[in-house]
Amino acid sequence: MGHSGSSPWSRERLHDALRLYLVTDQPSLRGRSLLDVVQAAVKGGVTCVQLREKNASSRDFYALAIALMDLLRPLNVPLIINDRIDIALACGAQGVHLGQSDLPVAAARKLLPAEVFIGWSVETELEVTQSASLPVDYLGVSPVFATPTKTDTATPWGLSGLQQVRTQSPLPLVAIGGIHLHNAAEVLRAGADSLAVVSAICSADDPLAASQQLRDVIDAN
Numbered sequence: 001m002g003h004s005g006s007s008p009w010s011r012e013r014l015h016d017a018l019r020l021y022l023v024t025d026q027p028s029l030r031g032r033s034l035l036d037v038v039q040a041a042v043k044g045g046v047t048c049v050q051l052r053e054k055n056a057s058s059r060d061f062y063a064l065a066i067a068l069m070d071l072l073r074p075l076n077v078p079l080i081i082n083d084r085i086d087i088a089l090a091c092g093a094q095g096v097h098l099g100q101s102d103l104p105v106a107a108a109r110k111l112l113p114a115e116v117f118i119g120w121s122v123e124t125e126l127e128v129t130q131s132a133s134l135p136v137d138y139l140g141v142s143p144v145f146a147t148p149t150k151t152d153t154a155t156p157w158g159l160s161g162l163q164q165v166r167t168q169s170p171l172p173l174v175a176i177g178g179i180h181l182h183n184a185a186e187v188l189r190a191g192a193d194s195l196a197v198v199s200a201i202c203s204a205d206d207p208l209a210a211s212q213q214l215r216d217v218i219d220a221n
Contacts, residue, residue, distance in 0.1 A: 007117040007137050014117060014137055015172050017078050020215050021196035022046045023176065026053070028202035035067055037207045042077055044211025046201070050097055052082035065091035080119065085111050095119060097140060100127065109135040119174065123154035128168050140196065141165050143177020144187060147198075159190040166191025181213050188221040 009017070022041050029037055038049055051068055053061045065081060069091050072079050078094035081087050083102045088095075089112070096112060097119040098105060105120055112118070117137040122128050131139055143156050157165070162175060175192035180200040187195060195218060204210035 008115055009117050009137060011172065015193050017048050018138060018172055018174055018194040019047045019218050020045055020211065021048050021050065021174055021176075021194050022201055022211075023050045023052050023082075023196055023198045025198045025202050028199045030203060034064065035071060037202060038068060039071060040206075040208040041201050041211045042072065042075055044208040045215030046077070046211050048078045048080060048095070050080040050082055050095075050196070051087075051093075058084075058087070061087050062090055065093065069093065088112065088116065095137075097121070099142075105134045105136055121176075122165065125164070125168070128165050131169060131171065136171065138172040138174055138194075139165070139169055140174045140176055141192065144175045144192075145178025145183070147178040159186060162187065162190040162192060181210070181217065184214055184217040185221055188218065 024034060026034060049068060049072060051065055053064065061084060065087050068079050080095035080097050081093045082097050083099065085096060085103060085108055095117045096108060098108060099121045100123060105118060108118060118135065119138045119140050120131060120134065120136040121140040121142045122131060123142055141157055141162055144162055146156050156177060165173060172193040173191060174194040174196050175187045176196035179187055179195050179197050184195055195214060197214065200214065201207050201210050
């Protein structure tokens, strides 16, 4: 991977696993079950799922993580846990995603098994520079566009910012923030390896069809 201490996932394998990246958001589900929406999304072409639960109790977060692992493991779709190293360890998740206010990457790497990959959100050019010396396996470029699902984010990167990150980092880049069917192709052309979406699937009338349409764009680019 180029970083000592990062996971044994080859960059190519990780690149493929991250292509269409669903980030869960319970309030966006419009009353539907998380498991039902995730199952439809994976059927439609989602290649990995991040469980993000900012307000759940540890017990509820763990229960959801176990249920998702049971669903995803037979389908060979990795589960990524947002922020909570303890939940990731407890459920046997394949990946962890950390933001700027979460546990430092180096500390997380010491706690996690070697085979668990780590993603890190970057919101500034300085953080992109710092990532070169950290044991991270992919970067979450956040946010590309302004987004209603996260209101505490930094200034959007925009397509030009994403292009700049691409020149600075060899790591797989997961673009997140305001991404939907109508801007997906230009985000990929600007240098993203992966599209991470929340409401474009979670709030879609038909999550399976929405996933298929996004996957078609990814496969065409």
